[in-house]
Amino acid sequence: MTTAISKREPRAVKAWEPMQAVREEFEGLWNQLIGERAPGWFAMQMAPALDLTETAKTVEVRMDLPGFTTDEINVQLNNNVLTISGAREEEQKEDVATFHRIERRSGSFSRSVALPTHVVEEKVDAKFRNGVLAVTLQKCADEKCRKIKVHE
Structure with a gap:
């Protein structure tokens, strides 16, 4: 199994949600290491x-x-x-669909x-x-x- 690491766009930190950007960064790194099917870092x-x-x-x-x-x-x-x-x-997910977020x-x-x-x-x-x-x-x-x- 190969994992492609893609360059992501930098995230802006909102004044009222500073930890959200940190959480998203951890989840992105976690998904690169483990894969998309793994639960998020703080899930x-x-x-x-x-x-x-x-x-x-x-x-x-x-x-x-x-x-x-x-x-x-x-x-x-x-x-x-x-x-x-x-x-x-x-x-069951269709193979032709691209999922941008799976939270349920x-x-x-x-x-x-x-x-x-x-x-x-x-x-x-x-x-x-x-x-x-x-x-x-x-x-x-x-x-x-x-x-x-x-x-x-």
């Missing part, structure tokens, strides 16, 4: 943002998952830890969050609408929480 793995809210009766987790389908999302609750995972396959992520992700209170594991509602996953969990009243008897 993060796919980790969708989430919000965790609590009301008097429920705990709700909302996660932005644009471009996903319900078949690509997995929701699990185990020991009061909610885990949301998923995978999105890389789109593909691959898999997994986010786990410890819930702030005990919840009823049998009453979990997960809805996916307009690219937002909303998982609603009913809080467990102390007298309704599952008690585990300790044996000698």
Whole structure:
């Protein structure tokens, strides 16, 4: 495999974005050394943002998952830890197209969050609408929480 190093145009540093030029320079060098398919120097793995809210009766987790389908999302609750995972396959690219920038992520992700209170594991509602996953969990009243008897 051969890698052609081409001369690039100098970048102007904007007063309000001085680190952007440094990041782009590192990404350009990284791509010359490793190739275009490698992640950028400061690139993060796919980790969708989430919000965790609590009301008097429920705990709700909302996660932005644009471009996903319900078949690509997995929701699990185990020991009061909610885990949301998923995978999105890389789109097939045409050989005739020239891509000047590829920033959308593909691959898999997994986010786990410890819930702030005990919840009823049998009453979990997960809805996916307009690219937002909303998982609603009913809080467990102390007298309704599952008690585990300790044996000698």
